[in-house]
Amino acid sequence: MYNILKVTLLFSLFSLFHIKAQYKSRDNIRLNYKKELDMYAEEYRNDPNTYLNKFEELRQNAISENYHDIAADCLYYKARCFYFNNKTDSSVANAERAIEEAEKYNIIYVKAKTKGLLALEFSRKGLTDRAIDQLEDALQMLPVGDHNNRALLSAMGIQIAFHGNDSQKEDDYSDSCLREARLSGNKTRLRSAYFAKGKMSLESENYVQAEAYFKKAAALSDPRDNFQNAHLHMAFGELYFKQQKYDSAISRQMNALKSAMIVKDKRLLLQIYNQLKKSYKATDNIKNYQLSDENSIRLRDTLDVLNIHQQQAVLRAMEKELKKSHEQEKNNYVMACAGALFILLFILFLFLKHYKKTQKLKNVFLEKEVLLNREQQKNKQLEGELRKDVLADLLSSATENHPLFLNKYKKVYPAFFETLDKLSSELTTEDLKCCAMMHMNLSAKEMAGYTYSSIRTVENRKYRIRKKLNLCSSVDLNKFLMNV
Template identity: 25%
Template sequence: MSCRQDSQNKQREDFDVSLSKKNTELQLSGQYEALIRLNIEYLKKAAKIKYKEGKGLCYLNIAGVNVSAGNYEKALFFFNKASKELQDSENTYHQATFYDDYSQYYSHLKQYDKAIDCNNKAFMYLSKAKKSSLSAKLLPRLYVNKGIYFAWKGWLGTSLKSFIKGNKLENSAYTNCMVGQYYLFTHQAKAAEPYIVKADELMLSYKTSDVESLWVYYTMGYYYSEINDNENAEKALKKALEINIKTRRTYSSHINGVYKSLAELYKKKNDGGKAYYYLKKYMEEENRLDAARVATMNKATEDFISEIKKDSDWHKNELPLFIALSTAAITISGIYIQKVIQKQKNKKTTLKQETEQLKDHVQNKILQEVIELVRKNDSSFLMKFKELDPEFINALLKINPDLENSELAFCAMLKLHFSSKEIAEYTFVQHKSVQQKKYRIRKRLNIPGEEDIYEFFDHLKR
C-alpha cells in the first residue's frame, strides 16, 4: 500500500512539474493555440490517472492565458472550473497557485483590494507547501505581484520592499524590470538605471522569452523617455511592438502601455502625426479592455444571482435573506459598474481633449509646411494643400469641374489669405497679373462683383 501511494505521489508530482514547465514555455513565447492543445492533452492524462487536481491545474492554465489576452469572461469560466477541481485539494502548492492566478485576474479588472486578498492567501498556502522547485519558483512572483498591487493602491513603501524581495529571490530580467519600473513610476530615473542595465544584460546573456524581452524593451523605452533620450526610447519601444506582433498579441493587455509611451514620445518630438496614431491605438486597446471588464462584472453578478435562485427548497423565513443577497449583489455590482463607466467617461474626455490637441497640432504643422511651399514657389504646394483641406478643392470643382491645377492653386493661396502683393512676389509675376487672375477666377466661379473674394472662399462649403 505504501509503495503504491509513493508511486502515485511521484506520478502526480511529475505531472505537475512537466505541465508547469511546458505551459510556461508556451505562454512566454505567445503560442496561444499550442498552450490550449497542451492543456487539453494533460486534461486527458489527468483523467486517465484519476488526478482531479491535475485537471484543476489545466483549467487554471487556460484561465491564465485568457487573462493575459484580455478575455476576462472566458477566464472567469475556467477559474470556476479550476475551483471545483482544486477546492478539496490537500496540496497547498495547488491552492497557492490558484490564488496567485486569481489575484492577477482581479488586478487586470483593477480590483486591487481583491487582488491583495488573493495574494495574501497565496502566501499563506505557499508557506505550508512542501519545498520544491515549483514552490521556489512561485515565491518571488508572489512578491512581485504584491508589489504591483500595492503600487496601484498607492502604498509605495510596501510596494518597493516587495519588488526588492522578489528580485533578490529570482534576479531575472523581469524582476529587475519591475524594480526599475517602480523607480520610474516614482520619477527616480537614477535609482532605476542599475536595474534596467541588469535587466538588459540578463536578457542578452540568457536569451529570455519573447514576453520577458518585450517587458525589458518597454521598461528601457520608459527609462530613456524619462531622461529625454528620445532616439533610444523610440528604438526600444519599437522593438517591444515587434515582439508583440511576433507573439500574436497574446499579451495584448500589456501592450497598451507601449502605445501610450510612443504617443507621449512623439508628442515630445513634435511629431503630431505619429503621436495621434499611437494615442488612437492606445484608446482602442483601453476601450476594448474596459468593455471586457464591465462585461465580466455583469456576467459574475448574473451567475451569483442564478446560483442563489437554483436553491428552490428555501423556507419562507429564509426568503428575505435571498432577496437581501440578490439586492446586495445587484446594488454592489451596479455601484461598481457605474464607477467603471464614470471612470471610462472621464478617461475618454481626457483622451478626446488630447486627441483634439494632437489633431490641431498636426493641422498647424501641415499649414506651416503649405505656407512655406507657397513662399518657395514649390510645385508640390497644391498636393500638400489638398492634404490640409480636401473639402475646399472638392467644393471648387463642384462649382466648375473644368478648373485647371494652376487655378486651383491660385484659389488655395487666396483661401490662405495671401495678399495680391505676396502672391506676385512668391510666383514671380507682376501685381497687375494677379489682379487679372482674380477677375478670371470670379467669372469661372460666378462670384458676385460686390462680394469680397477672400470672404467667398472663407465661407465656401461643399
C-alpha cells in the same frame, strides 16, 4: 527437484527485471510529462488561447497515468491562461478546481500558487486587503526551501501591491521576490524581480539604479518571450524619456512595438503608441507623431468596440446576477420573516412556561404557608410540654452524633417530618438529620463539628435540601425549618 528450483529462480529474476522495467518506464513517462508542462509554462503567455488546449490534453494524459500533481498543475495553468485573457469567471472556476484536486491529493505547491492566482483576481476587483491576506496564506503553506514557488507568489504580491498603490508592500514583495529568485536560480523569476525593482526605482526617480536593474533583467531575457520583452523595452523607453534621451527612448519603444505586434496585444500596442507620441512630440518629429497618433486612434477605436462587446457580456451577466440576487433577496426575506416568527413564538412559549412555573411556585408557597400555620399551633403545644426535658436529650444526641438522634427527633417532632415529607419526598436520611439540626437552630459550624465533617460539606448539603424543597435563594433555610 533441482530443475524445479532452477526454473523458479529464473522466473523470479525475470519478474523482478520486468517490474523494474515497468517502474523505469513510468518514471520516463512522468519525466516527459513534467518537461512538457515546464515547456508550456514558459511559453503560454505568448498565446494563451492555443495553450489552453495543450494544457487540457496534457492534463487528460496525466489523469490516465494517475499523475495527479501534473493534472492539478495543468488546471492552474489553464486558470492562468484565462487570467491573461481577462476571463475572470473561467479563471476562478479552474482555480477552484485546481485547489480542490490539490487538497484531495495533498499537493501543497499547486494549492499555494493557485490561491496566489485567486489573490490576483481579487486585486483586479479592487479588493486589495483581501488579496494580500489570501497571498499571505498561500505563502504560509509553502516550505521555506521552496524558493521557486515563493518567488512566484512574491511576484504576484508585487502586482497586487502595485494595483493597490501600496508602495511599502510593493517594496517588501520585490525584496522577497529577488531573494527567493536568487536562491531558486530560476531566471524567469529573477528577471521579474529585477524588472519590479527597476520600475520602483524609476517611480522614485532613481534613474541610475533603475537602469542597472533593467539591464540585469534584459541579460536574463528570453528572445522568444515577446510579452516580457515588450514590457522591458517600454520600461527602458520610459526611463530614457524621463532622462530626455529621446533617441534612445524611441529606439526602445520601437523594439517594444515589434514584440507587441508579435504578441498581438492591442492594449500593449496602444500604450507603446502613446509613449511614441510623447517622444516624437519632444523631438518635433511631426510626421511620426501623426502616424503614431493615427495608429493610437485606430487601436483605441478597436478597443472601444471590444469594450462594447465586453460590456454587453458583462451587462448580460449582471442582469443574470441581478435576477439571481433578487430571487435570493426574496428567499432571504421569506426566511427572515419565518425566522422572526419562530423566534417570537419561542419567546412567547418561554414566557408562558415561566409564567406557569411562577404561578405554580406561588401556589406551592401558599400551600406551604397554610400547612406551616396549622402545624405551628400543634408544635407549640407539644414543644411547650416536652421542651425542657427533651431538648437537652436531643442536643446531647446531636452533639455526640448518636445514631438514634434522628429517631428520637421524629418521636419528639413528628409533625415536622410529616411536613418535610409533604414538601419533598426526595429528602434522604442524612438530609432529614441535617434538617433536624437546623430545626434546632444549630449553625453550620456546629453541625460540622457534631457530624465530624467540613463546613463546606454541610453547606453543600443545605444547598441540595434547598433545591429539593424548591426554596428560592432569598429564603433563610434555617428560619424556614425552625418555623415548620
